[in-house]
Amino acid sequence: MQLETVVDESVVARPKPHFVVLDGLRGVAALGVVIFHFAEMVIGNYSVLWIGHGFLAVDFFFCLSGFVLGYAYDDRIATMGLGRFLKARLVRLHPMVLLGAVLGLVAFLANPFGMPPGYGAGRVALLFAASVLLIPYGGMPERGRNLFGLNAPAWTLFWEYVANLVFALVLYRARRATLAVLTVAAAVLLCWVGHRSGNLAGGWSSRNFWDGGARVAYSFMAGLLVYRMGWRVRTPLGFGGLSVLLALALVMPWAKGAWVREAAVIVVYFPLLIALGAGAVISPRVERVCRWSGAVSYPLYMSHYAVMWMWGDFAEKHRLADGGLWSPIALGVLCMLVFGWAVLKLYDEPVRAWLHREL
Numbered sequence: 126m127q128l129e130t131v132v133d134e135s136v137v138a139r140p141k142p143h144f145v146v147l148d149g150l151r152g153v154a155a156l157g158v159v160i161f162h163f164a165e166m167v168i169g170n171y172s173v174l175w176i177g178h179g180f181l182a183v184d185f186f187f188c189l190s191g192f193v194l195g196y197a198y199d200d201r202i203a204t205m206g207l208g209r210f211l212k213a214r215l216v217r218l219h220p221m222v223l224l225g226a227v228l229g230l231v232a233f234l235a236n237p238f239g240m241p242p243g244y245g246a247g248r249v250a251l252l253f254a255a256s257v258l259l260i261p262y263g264g265m266p267e268r269g270r271n272l273f274g275l276n277a278p279a280w281t282l283f284w285e286y287v288a289n290l291v292f293a294l295v296l297y298r299a300r301r302a303t304l305a306v307l308t309v310a311a312a313v314l315l316c317w318v319g320h321r322s323g324n325l326a327g328g329w330s331s332r333n334f335w336d337g338g339a340r341v342a343y344s345f346m347a348g349l350l351v352y353r354m355g356w357r358v359r360t361p362l363g364f365g366g367l368s369v370l371l372a373l374a375l376v377m378p379w380a381k382g383a384w385v386r387e388a389a390v391i392v393v394y395f396p397l398l399i400a401l402g403a404g405a406v407i408s409p410r411v412e413r414v415c416r417w418s419g420a421v422s423y424p425l426y427m428s429h430y431a432v433m434w435m436w437g438d439f440a441e442k443h444r445l446a447d448g449g450l451w452s453p454i455a456l457g458v459l460c461m462l463v464f465g466w467a468v469l470k471l472y473d474e475p476v477r478a479w480l481h482r483e484l
Contacts, residue, residue: 147419149416151419152422157375159426167445167446172379178376183281186281188344188348189348190288191345194289194345207294217477220477222256222279222427224427229273229275238435261283269330270332276431281341282427284341308347315343343391343392348396357400358401363407421465425462440453
């Protein structure tokens, strides 16, 4: 998952236009993830959850990331060098990784429903260090052995960093034909993973770690291929219509052989949405909405999970699954949107600006 501004201003020598609809769709996907997490903490059975495919937003993020990295760096990385590229990516991404870990730690220690037993200072320090440094750990069995128990969504940032490194070392040099062959091979691998697991929801736990590698391998290269091939599909749908199309993938109902439809969405549908978003034309008013949506997406994504376990405990205590679920979820999502915007303005943007000056 990668949630970022389309152009990294620290390395761009000349202005490039934003694909503002893609910015907006990033925010829609982030909102879908937040709603999905609120809902799944109460109803763990995805087959009866109305947004049971919300996890597919991650694959959309990875696909968008491939497009974005190609657009922003294909013509610059050779002169930048690996060191400057990695520094730019760290400045863009890691402040929110750090804050997400801090928020997760505070929420873990301050959970009004109590901490699980067996977590002394040393173990908590290890969990925190792993989250800050993005070292997969999976040391919390009561949290499904999440790779990053204090901030579960950070697993996508781990794979994002891997994809960025592979891009800088290998993919930016790859010709279009080579990239196409690699993308097809990754699609085959993705389908095998789906067939073996029964779904394509893995990657977040030590139990399904390598599933995440298969998901990012295909989607990142597919997005990069969309950019390299120059696929821009003109459409009258605009931001609103494309948002509906994206949301339909997340609320797609479950059925037997779910992985087949999930693979079809990831392999065909999401690259098509990227191409449509890249070719969409919108009014100035809608452009402002898209810019806001894109700006808040990454802080929202990386900060919301701090409250999820407390929310799950609260929902279980008050038996929200029996009824009255959606009003608290709507309120929670609204609060996280406000909090995400505050994080963007009070922390993420100022910290990145300071790092750009100092580094």
